Amino acid sequence: MLNNGVGNWIHRRRLKSAGQTAVILADFELTYDALARRINQVSNALAERGVVKGTRVAFLGGNHPAFLETMFAAGQLGAVFVPLNIRLTPRELNYALNDSGSEVLIVLASQDEQGRAAAQSSPVREYLVVANHPGESSDYETMLSGAADNHRDVSVAHEDAAIILYTSGTTGSPKGAVLTHGNLTWNSLNVLVDYDVTSKTVALLIAPLFHTASLGMGALPVLLKGGTLVLQERFLPHEVLAAIERYRVTSLSGVPTTFQLLAEDQAWNTTDISSLEMLTCGGSAVPMRVLEAFEARGLGFSGGYGMTETSPGATSLRAEHTREKMGSAGLPHFFTDVRVVDALGQDLPRGEVGEILVCGPNVIREYWARPEATANSYYEGGWFRSGDMGYLDEDGFLFISDRLKDMIISGGENIYPAEVEQAIMELPAVESVAVIGVPDEKWGEVPRAVLVLREGSSLSTEQLIAHLSERVARYKIPRTAVIVDELPRTASGKIRKNDLRKQFGVTNA
Missing domain, CATH: 3.40.50.980 (Rossmann fold)
Structure with missing residues (x-):
């Protein structure tokens, strides 16, 4: 051919x-x-x-x-x-x-x-x-x-x-x-x-196919292998649970909120989900309460890190490493390489935070009709600049600190919101959270938490600070908190922090 x-x-x-x-x-x-x-x-x-x-x-x-x-x-x-x-x-x-x-x-x-x-x-x-x-x-x-x-x-x-x-x-x-x-x-x-994709895989796709994760990590590999795709037109927890039982779904992918809502649905305990073999969660770390809810049903989570420009996989974390490497995005994919570098593009020692670079045959070579953006996105050798901050541990597992542009600099100290958000998500009252920087005359910037609370729950700023004071350094603790009904998200489920900064990123918001 x-x-x-x-x-x-x-x-x-x-x-x-x-x-x-x-x-x-x-x-x-x-x-x-x-x-x-x-x-x-x-x-x-x-x-x-x-x-x-x-x-x-x-x-x-x-x-x-x-x-x-x-x-x-x-x-x-x-x-x-x-x-x-x-x-x-x-x-x-x-x-x-x-x-x-x-x-x-x-x-x-x-x-x-x-x-x-x-x-x-x-x-x-x-x-x-x-x-x-x-x-x-x-x-x-x-x-x-x-x-x-x-x-x-x-x-x-x-x-x-x-x-x-x-x-x-x-x-x-x-x-x-x-x-x-x-x-x-x-x-x-x-x-x-x-991942364990076979010709017997029945993958339920609840994320839209126009998003790179659903297409690249879900649809294409399953069809290449000869498995079955079950398309879901919308995400309603009870419909997803019904589809798992009806079609004997073996593979399901989503973001943490996806799995949280499934575990909280009234049909959760009565639905037969015994066919499920692989759960993949992207976007951010799985909250402990969600992890435990699925572990109670005999299921663990795989995870990973990637972006549109890597088609989209860069790293993968298999379920057996989820607890051992809690919060990690995993190891580089088999045919992909990952580095962490400083501002000059030099490799950093293990454990030091820097910009994540990705290279491999799955990495794009250009943006459409954007020669300048293309040129600015690569280091020599085809290493793509992700714009994300992270570090590699002693075993080579990648940990994401935050988006480079989302990093908060307070009094000369770097604050990576993802670290603070993960600590906040340990609070039972919190459904989702985003931490952004707010201008401050003394420190330049200070953190602010934008929270969505679980139905029927309450949380004061004092309670939030008390919780965080035992978990993160004082300068990382949000000075203020805003409670909202929902957080703006992209099609992939990622929080649109730029929108939050526009609405809540001023001192008197």
């Missing part, structure tokens, strides 16, 4: 797993044979509409088989897939469409109004709507019904662009990270080596 990229994966997998279930959404199921046939139809239909190698094809929608069909069909043609975040405003989406130069936009019916507004004054020349329920009448299904299902084989190399994924844009304009077919392939191999 001429195509050595991701676009041919399902065509190749069809030969080995034709009758195996590939994708499930509610009562709709596709075998690998059916999925491959539909991908071929989308590929041929797009080709008839002028899509060639290098054309950008965008998709706006949540977890739906059409997302995967469009992505693989684009890859089959050597086109570049542009998944869009449904949580963005039409203006933000329009920016991504214009920045990427996307000519085709495929939209779920639930996002039609949003998509049409975004497509105005953009390069989009083909606009197609997909029914929310797979297979129902729509522009998309009409396109498929009129297309041949023969397989197209276009020359695609690992070096060719596969996906443009826009960063969450917590600061400044979002940048398009260009993930090549090689990046996606090597990331998937890292997952297969470092």
Whole structure:
């Protein structure tokens, strides 16, 4: 075959797993044979509409088989897939469409109004709507019904662009990270080596596929191995628990809040979750009470660290190390290397905090049409500057201190909010927390805690300070605390600290 990229994966997998279930959404199921046939139809239909190698094809929608069909069909043609975040405003989406130069936009019916507004004054020349329920009448299904299902084989190399994924844009304009077919392939191999993904894996995807973790750590490795994806359109704890029992789910990924809400749901103790074998938690460390709730059901957590620019895996922490290396993001993935350096790019001794660098075949080589941003993001040798602070312990395990830009400097002392947040999360009354810096005449900056409390709980600033005084240095303790109903988050569940700084980062907030 001429195509050595991701676009041919399902065509190749069809030969080995034709009758195996590939994708499930509610009562709709596709075998690998059916999925491959539909991908071929989308590929041929797009080709008839002028899509060639290098054309950008965008998709706006949540977890739906059409997302995967469009992505693989684009890859089959050597086109570049542009998944869009449904949580963005039409203006933000329009920016991504214009920045990427996307000519085709495929939209779920639930996002039609949003998509049409975004497509105005953009390069989009083909606009197609997909029914929310797979297979129902729509522009998309009409396109498929009129297309041949023969397989197209276009020359695609690992070096060719596969996906443009826009960063969450917590600061400044979002940048398009260009993930090549090689990046996606090597990331998937890292997952297969470092986690227990098999052809029998049934992975429930509750995070949106337009987010790199759900796509790169969940969907692609499972499909490469011939397992089954169960797509969840939204996160409601009781629905997730029901899906685990119904489909005999073996693998589940999420952020700490995801698992906390599952363990607190009224159906938690009555749901059969005995099929679960692997839990993966990202975003931040698992709170002890959540860890214990799942350990009581015989389950442990794997974890890891990564970012869009690493496709996304950089490190992994297997469940057997969770308690031994509490708070760690784990060891570098098998085909990936990690360093910690000072401000001059020199390696630091074990235990010293510095900027985390990542290198490997899963690391992107460029941002879309951003030569300056690309040049500023690497040290010599292809070492990507993560912008995150951390250290390696004596065994080579990575510990994340914080985002470089989130670090608070108070009276000349560096304060890493993640350390303070982890200590605060030990309080039973706290559901989630973010620590930001507030201007201070004497110290330059001092910490402030922004808290979400569990229902029916209360917490005074005095109680917070008393708790922290035994756990962190005095200068790290927040001088003030603000209680809110919820914290602003990105699609991946990460807290948008830039938004919090705008709202609460002033002295009299």
